[in-house]
Amino acid sequence: MTPKEIAHNLFYVGVNDRQKELFENLWPLPLGVSYNAYLLVDEKIVLIDTVEVGYADVFLKEIEGVLNGRAPDYLIVGHMEPDHSGSIRLLRRRYPKVQIVGNSKTFEMLEGYHGITSGLYEVKEGDALHIGSRELRFYMAPMVHWPEVMFTYDPKEKILFSADAFGTYGALNGGVLDAELDLAPFRDEMIRYYANIVGKYAGPVQKALGKLSAMDIQTICSTHGPVWREYRAEAVALYEALSRYEGEHGVTIAYASMYGHTEQMAETIARSLAENGIKPIAMHNVSKSNASYILRDLFRYKALILGSPTYSNQLFPEMESLLGKIEIRQVKGRLFGCFGSFTWAGASVKRLAAFAERMNWETVGEPVEQKQGLSTRQACRSLGKAMADRLNHRNL
Ligand code: FEO
Numbered sequence: 001m002t003p004k005e006i007a008h009n010l011f012y013v014g015v016n017d018r019q020k021e022l023f024e025n026l027w028p029l030p031l032g033v034s035y036n037a038y039l040l041v042d043e044k045i046v047l048i049d050t051v052e053v054g055y056a057d058v059f060l061k062e063i064e065g066v067l068n069g070r071a072p073d074y075l076i077v078g079h080m081e082p083d084h085s086g087s088i089r090l091l092r093r094r095y096p097k098v099q100i101v102g103n104s105k106t107f108e109m110l111e112g113y114h115g116i117t118s119g120l121y122e123v124k125e126g127d128a129l130h131i132g133s134r135e136l137r138f139y140m141a142p143m144v145h146w147p148e149v150m151f152t153y154d155p156k157e158k159i160l161f162s163a164d165a166f167g168t169y170g171a172l173n174g175g176v177l178d179a180e181l182d183l184a185p186f187r188d189e190m191i192r193y194y195a196n197i198v199g200k201y202a203g204p205v206q207k208a209l210g211k212l213s214a215m216d217i218q219t220i221c222s223t224h225g226p227v228w229r230e231y232r233a234e235a236v237a238l239y240e241a242l243s244r245y246e247g248e249h250g251v252t253i254a255y256a257s258m259y260g261h262t263e264q265m266a267e268t269i270a271r272s273l274a275e276n277g278i279k280p281i282a283m284h285n286v287s288k289s290n291a292s293y294i295l296r297d298l299f300r301y302k303a304l305i306l307g308s309p310t311y312s313n314q315l316f317p318e319m320e321s322l323l324g325k326i327e328i329r330q331v332k333g334r335l336f337g338c339f340g341s342f343t344w345a346g347a348s349v350k351r352l353a354a355f356a357e358r359m360n361w362e363t364v365g366e367p368v369e370q371k372q373g374l375s376t377r378q379a380c381r382s383l384g385k386a387m388a389d390r391l392n393h394r395n396l
Pocket of ligand 1 (some may be wrong): 146
């Protein structure tokens with residue numbers, strides 16, 4: 001690749017990963033992902049973050065392509081998760097004099113992952129680093145998405161280096177800046193990334209957004225996805241909405257079904273929702289849809305309807321697994337409905353209802369429980385209508 005100058009003396013030196021199947025070995029990457037890193041060339045040369053270790057060679061060549069034999073003076077570590085910190089040891093080997101800039105939590109992880117304990121430059125909230133014609137400022141953003149995360153701000157050029165915040169799945173197809181890219185796939189992928197990776201930490205995200213609101217930011221350089229400039233306000237607004245669990249007008253139906261009977265209930269509920277004016281309706285068979293996408297839609301839409309057969313006097317295992325993933329994220333304010341089926345003794349509906357109670361969600365309509373074949377068509381239709389009425393009359 002050719003290093004790209006994205007602002008005066010600021011070069012993009014990140015890489016695209018179109019090989020990895022699962023991010024964190026959990027979340028599918030059909031469109032790939034980028035690990036973004038940035039190189040600021042002033043009187044001092046400053047690198048901001050590195051990349052996943054499998055791409056270290058490409059990354060080091062990108063840096064050399066800009067520096068022509070010069071060496072970076074500083075590496076700022078915004079986030080220690082190995083998709084960004086994985087190449088630090090190799091970078092240090094290539095540039096032994098590079099000072100590593102981070103906070104005390106960064107350095108504890110740096111020692112644990114890389115055994116690096118020297119050549120460190122510690123910063124705290126609001127500290128500045130003078131690099132020539134500009135100074136960089138540091139702001140802590142703990143738990144967005146790990147405890148050591150910090151933002152770097154360049155007040156002269158009004159650029160924020162935001163670590164994972166405002167990041168998204170999806171490799172960068174040629175362009176780097178938002179205006180150079182087809183953004184349509186990135187909106188979905190940004191919601192999915194938030195739901196999968198950052199979704200548990202709404203409070204810290206709100207706190208970080210509060211800090212940022214006092215700054216004049218013209219460009220946002222995240223560690224994943226496009227550099228936000230023309231659409232920076234949209235990126236911030238999306239994070240605002242997601243971290244408040246706002247939820248758009250729409251319904252997610254996620255169901256398990258072994259032989260199609262619970263699935264028929266799901267279809268009946270969906271038809272009733274549609275006939276009562278609801279769209280979009282996102283439907284997921286939990287045995288087929290990766291939870292990554294169900295979480296995306298859960299964060300996106302205001303209402304969730306879950307259905308499961310009873311399996312060994314429990315929920316269907318994939319449904320149980322989904323509930324665990326939702327519970328970890330402490331998703332708030334959803335409208336909830338549930339349904340399920342059994343052959344000789346029912347347990348699933350009771351368990352789904354108990355889940356909604358734990359989540360403190362509002363249950364809408366009557367839960368529908370069915371013995372064996374499709375005998376609950378009317379009750380399913382009523383559940384769909386009740387949810388539609390609740391959504392249509394709610395000031396969302
Ligand atoms: Fe992209 Fe939390 O690492």
